[in-house]
Amino acid sequence: MAMRPHGIMFHHFHGGSHSASQGSIDAQTFADLIEYVERGRILPAHEWLGRAESDSLRDEDVCLTFDDALSCQYDVALPVMRDLGLTGFWFVHTSMLDGEYSRLEVYRKFRETCFDSLIQYYGAFEEQARNTVGCQTVSNALDQLDIGTYLSEYPFYTPADRRFRFLRNEILGEARYTQIMDEMIELFGQSIESLGKDLWIDADQIRSLSEGGHPIGLHSHTHPVAVAELPPDRQRWEYKTNAQRLRTVTGSSPRVMAHPCNSYNTETLEILEEIGIAVGFRANMVEDDWSRLECPREDHSNIVREMQTCGSPSSPETKPATSR
Numbered sequence: 511m512a513m514r515p516h517g518i519m520f521h522h523f524h525g526g527s528h529s530a531s532q533g534s535i536d537a538q539t540f541a542d543l544i545e546y547v548e549r550g551r552i553l554p555a556h557e558w559l560g561r562a563e564s565d566s567l568r569d570e571d572v573c574l575t576f577d578d579a580l581s582c583q584y585d586v587a588l589p590v591m592r593d594l595g596l597t598g599f600w601f602v603h604t605s606m607l608d609g610e611y612s613r614l615e616v617y618r619k620f621r622e623t624c625f626d627s628l629i630q631y632y633g634a635f636e637e638q639a640r641n642t643v644g645c646q647t648v649s650n651a652l653d654q655l656d657i658g659t660y661l662s663e664y665p666f667y668t669p670a671d672r673r674f675r676f677l678r679n680e681i682l683g684e685a686r687y688t689q690i691m692d693e694m695i696e697l698f699g700q701s702i703e704s705l706g707k708d709l710w711i712d713a714d715q716i717r718s719l720s721e722g723g724h725p726i727g728l729h730s731h732t733h734p735v736a737v738a739e740l741p742p743d744r745q746r747w748e749y750k751t752n753a754q755r756l757r758t759v760t761g762s763s764p765r766v767m768a769h770p771c772n773s774y775n776t777e778t779l780e781i782l783e784e785i786g787i788a789v790g791f792r793a794n795m796v797e798d799d800w801s802r803l804e805c806p807r808e809d810h811s812n813i814v815r816e817m818q819t820c821g822s823p824s825s826p827e828t829k830p831a832t833s834r
């Protein structure tokens with residue numbers, strides 16, 4: 511792992527009522543990862559924040575970060591951290607506190623719970639797309655797909671992954687993709703509300719994290735997938751609303767943030783400074799110099815992969831992280 515200060519980024523966990531999903535890890539793998547990284551390198555989150563602000567982070571310093579305010583993080587990862595006396599940053603979008611669910615997570619849950627495999631989901635999606643936009647239109651468009659070159663920068667994608675992404679990204683676009691997914695959810699007798707129930711932590715849990723020494727940070731209000739493509743006014747609304755909601759819950763103003771889907775531009779950074787954010791995190795490791803609002807993070811799946819290659823201390827049953 512790189513020897514320069516960085517965060518480790520976590521998303522999904524499984525265990526208890528939380529079923530395994532793509533890239534998810536269990537409590538044991540989480541504990542093994544902490545041991546592999548070296549417990550002593552992991553700073554309490556408030557100390558990291560202080561050191562980042564005073565430019566005194568050391569090359570070996572690492573911190574733990576959790577994106578998207580997921581219940582599985584609270585139920586599976588938090589007890590492990592309590593046992594080890596660790597704290598982390600929690601980057602919390604807030605629309606779900608108003609009962610508005612981010613589609614990204616809901617669709618993931620639908621895919622994971624209503625289909626036996628990704629292939630089965632892809633098949634059902636393509637069929638629904640043919641019903642919605644016309645069979646001939648989809649067939650003609652798919653004829654243009656060159657499976658050997660499309661998204662070749664992602665060598666781990668299977669031909670089926672490429673076909674699905676071509677259909678979704680190049681043929682349908684965001685609005686029709688959303689329409690088709692919502693139609694499928696209804697056909698399966700599900701709803702956004704039923705799928706979104708219990709996916710995220712609530713206000714009491716956010717407050718309890720904050721009181722337990724875990725800094726709560728911004729992650730936008732509605733979790734757009736491409737903040738950088740939004741006009742500055744909308745970006746400002748996303749972060750100001752997010753900050754205001756979190757202040758209501760925790761009683762203090764957030765000073766830290768993570769960029770949703772790693773998307774931001776110079777306007778975003780100006781807005782964040784304007785609302786008093788001292789430290790921000792990217793969603794990957796950068797090679798060049800980074801500003802305090804663009805601290806690098808390593809995805810946990812890269813470390814799990816490294817552990818499996820090098821042999822991890824005590825987890826023969828580690829569930830492999832799957833690439834998307």
Ligand SMILES: [Zn+2]
Binds near residue numbers: 577
């Ligand atoms: Zn996120």
